[in-house]
Structure formats: C-alpha cells, structure tokens
Amino acid sequence: MKKSLLAIAAALLTLGACTTQGEDNKETTASSVDNGQAAIENIMTRTSIRQYKDQPVEQEKIDIMLKAAMAAPTAVNLQPWHFIVITDKQTIGLLSGRQPTNAPLLIALCGDTDKTTMPDGKSKLPDFWVQDVSAATENLLLAAHALGLGAVWTGVYPITERTAEVANVLNCPSNIIPLAVVRVGYPDEAPEPKNKFKEENISYNKFGGKKE
Ligand SMILES: Cc1cc2nc3c(=O)[nH]c(=O)nc-3n(C[C@H](O)[C@H](O)[C@H](O)COP(=O)(O)O)c2cc1C
Secondary structure (H helix, E strand, O other), rough: OHHHHHHHHHHHHOOOOHHHEOOOEEEOOHHOOOOOHHHHHHHHHHOOOOOOOOOOOOOHHHHHHHHHHHHOHHHHHHHEEEEEEOOOOHHHHOOOOOOOOOOEEEEEEEEEEHHHHHOOOOOOOOOOOOHHHHHHOOOHHHHHHHOOEEEEEEEEEEHHHHHHHHHHHHHHHHHHHEEEEEEEOOOOOOOOOOOOOOOOHHOOOOOOOOOO
C-alpha cells in the first residue's frame, strides 16, 4: 500500500495535481494507474491523528499538502481561500490553548471574502466559501495521510469566539476568516480507522427509497 500511496504523492508533486499526457498520448492521472485503488484506500484508511513524533514536517510535504488543498473544487472556481502555515512553537501554543497539542505544524485554512465576487464584478456569492474551504481541508487531510503524516481537523468557524481568537492570533485582516486549523505531524499513535458506512444513511431516487 505504502508504495502506491507514495505514487500518488509523487504524481501530485510532479503533476502539480494536474493530468499529463502519457506515451500513448492518453491522459494519465494518479488514479488511472491502478483503477483508483490507491486513492480509495487512502480515503478509507485516513483517520484523525492527535499524537505526533518530535519530528518536523519537510517543506516538500507541506507544499504537496497545499497543492492538494488548492486542487479542491470551488463554487464558480473563485478559490476564495488563504492558507497560513504555522511552525512557530509559540503561535502553535497560542492556537491550541483549549486543546493542547504536540503537533509540529498547524495549517489554518481560511476563507477570503474579498474573493467571493461573481465574474460579473458586481454581485457577491453567498457563503459558498465555507464549502470550498471545507473541501480544501479534506483534500489536505488526505494528502497528509498519503504522505505518511497524521493530521486532525480542528473546528474554528462558525464558532464566533473561536474564529475571532484564531484570526487575532494570526493577524488576519477582516476578509480572512479561519474555518479550520489542521494539526499535522508524523504519527505517534495508530488508531484503527472508524467504519462509518451505514446503509440507513442512503436513499434511492426519493428519501426513504430502497436500492433496486
Ligand atoms: C468540522 C470538524 C471539526 C472538528 N473539530 C475537532 C476538534 O476541535 N478537536 C479534535 O480533536 N477533533 C476535531 N475534529 C475531528 C473529528 O473528531 C473526527 O473527524 C471524527 O471523530 C471522526 O474521526 P476520524 O477523523 O478518525 O474519521 C473535527 C472534525 C470536523 C470535520
């Protein structure tokens, strides 16, 4: 498994999270290599990691995680976000007062409301930035896992007090709204991924409809 996950990471790095043309001129993506098996396995085996080794995360891996985050879909492709990479121990402490952590790296994923204007230049999109930045956050978690790192999403927005606290620590202007702070590091625990699949959460065609 490790080899295939590394293949995804390498693909992300070299392709810039894009596609390329193979020798036979067919489009090649990370998932076309093995029918998506490695990507699905990466999704299914990700789990929140909260204990980390005393080992910094390499800049190359930080770059891959940020590329993965920015590969997320966004409404009208506005990409209304900003990412703050935090390795300063004092700042990590200030951001983690309520839930102390030994993570060597935090990444704050923020919405940028200055980037929510529609292409017509007049109207503003409603709060789709929340969904956009959430999609980026999940991409980042998955990239961390694929790179052999452990990570956990800690919620910020829409808790008003917490949002203001994080924005203040990070010196954010009023258009930059922290949605989540992801803690990242080399795992020092190995919890089993939770199986959350429940048939009762699925309907077909209409609410309550059964699978044919
Ligand atoms: C919006 C959101 C906020 C979260 N906030 C926290 C948090 O503040 N502290 C924490 O330890 N985990 C937090 N988590 C992680 C969840 O506890 C975790 O994803 C959930 O228990 C499922 O476990 P899994 O990630 O291992 O599948 C948050 C997750 C999400 C999506």
